[in-house]
Amino acid sequence: MKICITSAGENLDSSFDSRFGRCQFFIIIDTDTMKYKSILNDGNISPHGAGIAAAQQVVNAEVDVVITGNVGPNSFNVLTESGIKIYKGQHNIIKDNIDLFNEGKLELITKAGKSHGGI
Amino acid sequence: MNISILSGKGGTGKTTLATNLAVYLKSKGYKTQYLDFDVEEPNGFIFLKPNILNEIDVNVKVPKIDEIFCKNCGLCAKNCQFNALALAKDKILLFEKLCHSCGLCSILCPTGAISEVERKIGKINVGEMGGLTCIEGKLNIGEPMGIPIIKSLKKLFKNDYINIIDSPPGSSCNVVNSVEGSDFSILVTEPTRFGLHDLKIAVSVVKQNKIPFGVVINKSGKEDSIIEDYCIKENIKVIGKIGFEREIAHKYSKGELLIENETMKSVMDNIISSVVEVD
Numbered sequence: 001m002k003i004c005i006t007s008a009g010e011n012l013d014s015s016f017d018s019r020f021g022r023c024q025f026f027i028i029i030d031t032d033t034m035k036y037k038s039i040l041n042d043g044n045i046s047p048h049g050a051g052i053a054a055a056q057q058v059v060n061a062e063v064d065v066v067i068t069g070n071v072g073p074n075s076f077n078v079l080t081e082s083g084i085k086i087y088k089g090q091h092n093i094i095k096d097n098i099d100l101f102n103e104g105k106l107e108l109i110t111k112a113g114k115s116h117g118g119i
Numbered sequence: 120m121n122i123s124i125l126s127g128k129g130g131t132g133k134t135t136l137a138t139n140l141a142v143y144l145k146s147k148g149y150k151t152q153y154l155d156f157d158v159e160e161p162n163g164f165i166f167l168k169p170n171i172l173n174e175i176d177v178n179v180k181v182p183k184i185d186e187i188f189c190k191n192c193g194l195c196a197k198n199c200q201f202n203a204l205a206l207a208k209d210k211i212l213l214f215e216k217l218c219h220s221c222g223l224c225s226i227l228c229p230t231g232a233i234s235e236v237e238r239k240i241g242k243i244n245v246g247e248m249g250g251l252t253c254i255e256g257k258l259n260i261g262e263p264m265g266i267p268i269i270k271s272l273k274k275l276f277k278n279d280y281i282n283i284i285d286s287p288p289g290s291s292c293n294v295v296n297s298v299e300g301s302d303f304s305i306l307v308t309e310p311t312r313f314g315l316h317d318l319k320i321a322v323s324v325v326k327q328n329k330i331p332f333g334v335v336i337n338k339s340g341k342e343d344s345i346i347e348d349y350c351i352k353e354n355i356k357v358i359g360k361i362g363f364e365r366e367i368a369h370k371y372s373k374g375e376l377l378i379e380n381e382t383m384k385s386v387m388d389n390i391i392s393s394v395v396e397v398d
Binding site: 046048049050052053055056059074077078081082083 | 196201202203205206207208210212214217
């Protein structure tokens with residue numbers, strides 16, 4: 001399974017970023033092989049519609065799951081319309097969140113949070 | 120002639136001066152229009168109480184995607200500079216409040232699935248009070264962009280009239296668009312550090328737009344030097360002072376005009392002699 005997690009840095013030891021549209025990096029990881037790559041979030045530099053730009057990038061990366069903190073209404077819409085499930089990260093380190101996800105301990109986010117949560 | 124009234128800091132007295140000046144000019148026989156450009160929260164009509172004669176809808180263009188023709192190529196979403204379109208798994212999503220009506224998506228669409236349709240974002244009320252034309256722009260609640268309403272308001276300027284532009288507070292796009300092209304700007308401030316701080320920003324807005332301007336100190340009193348020292352240093356003309364008077368505050372709180380007030384009259388007479396008659 002391919003998952004995307006919002007991160008402040010580029011590797012699995014980085015800090016988790018609870019913001020979706022305004023996080024620095026997305027870490028895309030294949031949970032079967034634990035191979036990963038990090039991509040810069042274009043949304044972070046968007047003056048408007050950061051969440052939409054970020055969500056578009058994640059949709060383009062063809063992930064099944066997103067782990068983040070808060071997702072605004074616009075990005076929630078783009079992600080769920082693309083069939084991506086969103087889970088709430090619990091730990092401040094990337095790889096610990098992935099472990100929690102693999103153990104089934106992360107909570108599914110079923111509705112959009114407040115907009116402009118990352119500013 | 121277009122006279123804009125701005126301030127930087129909110130609550131310094133833009134609307135107080137703009138509404139009274141418009142009524143006063145009209146009473147002196149000048150052909151005058153009052154236009155409230157503070158489209159996010161216009162309040163000039165509270166004081167002018169005009170009879171509304173006409174309501175004009177303000178619409179913007181947004182894309183409409185025909186799903187029968189859309190092939191989900193994503194070209195529109197990829198090229199939208201405002202992130203107003205996104206390509207989800209099997210459909211295009213539109214976020215209309217982010218759209219700037221540039222029309223690029225409808226030009227680019229290879230299957231012609233995108234047409235442009237009108238979306239109402241607010242309205243303009245045109246009214247009349249004692250022969251004075253009173254106009255206000257009103258942006259719908261929750262709408263992020265007031266500029267289309269400001270542009271529509273500007274089309275209502277009358278050439279042979281004095282158009283009094285009651286600008287929004289601050290120094291945002293809304294303010295710049297409101298005051299751009301004015302023949303004169305009146306910067307209303309108050310003698311506080313905060314008033315001075317924002318006055319400096321307002322001064323830079325009018326200077327950059329090469330608009331001649333003068334300062335009016337409202338709530339004037341013993342702290343006036345905060346503003347006056349700055350104006351002397353920058354060679355800026357103080358064209359009036361409105362005292363921090365109980366009578367003014369009392370009438371304002373009841374939504375009444377102040378054209379009978381002596382200080383107000385002298386400030387407005389000075390504006391007429393130094394701005395209107397010079398033109």
